[in-house]
Amino acid sequence: xxxxxxxxxxxxxxxxxxxxxxxxxxxxxxxxxxxxxxxxxxxxxxxxxxxxxxxxxxxxxxxxxxxxxxxxxxxxxxxxxxxxxxxxxxxxxxxxxxxxxxxxxxxxxxxxxxxxxxxxxxxxxxxxxxxxxxxxxxxxx
Numbered sequence: 001x002x003x004x005x006x007x008x009x010x011x012x013x014x015x016x017x018x019x020x021x022x023x024x025x026x027x028x029x030x031x032x033x034x035x036x037x038x039x040x041x042x043x044x045x046x047x048x049x050x051x052x053x054x055x056x057x058x059x060x061x062x063x064x065x066x067x068x069x070x071x072x073x074x075x076x077x078x079x080x081x082x083x084x085x086x087x088x089x090x091x092x093x094x095x096x097x098x099x100x101x102x103x104x105x106x107x108x109x110x111x112x113x114x115x116x117x118x119x120x121x122x123x124x125x126x127x128x129x130x131x132x133x134x135x136x137x138x139x140x141x
Contacts, residue, residue, distance in 0.1 A: 044068060049130040056135075074106030083119075093123045098138065 048064050071078060078100040086093045099117045102109070120138030124131045 049132045053133040074104040075100035090125045
């Protein structure tokens with residue numbers, strides 16, 4: 001069985017995974033819903049195509065590395081909790097909550113030292129087991 005958008009996304013981020021069962025339907029693995037993501041940069045990058053689209057802009061895997069490294073530097077305790085996942089063909093969408101402490105530049109904003117929490121939507125398109133397109137939208141930060 002090849003990786004689906006949802007199973008790839010879940011494995012990449014440490015979120016709950018869907019597995020295919022014999023009748024062709026999908027079941028969520030037990031005990032994972034609502035757990036914070038794992039943030040291994042190297043682990044995440046292996047699921048990103050050499051070239052992809054991020055917010056409609058053509059980017060490379062190195063661009064993703066810099067983006068994620070910047071996010072982790074700006075908020076070392078960043079937690080992303082998936083509240084809901086929807087899969088449709090090559091696409092997976094996740095409604096999530098992000099929490100952390102703003103200790104460095106993050107999304108172009110100087111550090112405040114304060115804790116934050118906001119909600120967002122993350123969508124990816126997967127081909128041949130790799131992310132080829134990403135869209136993300138979040139509440140005001």
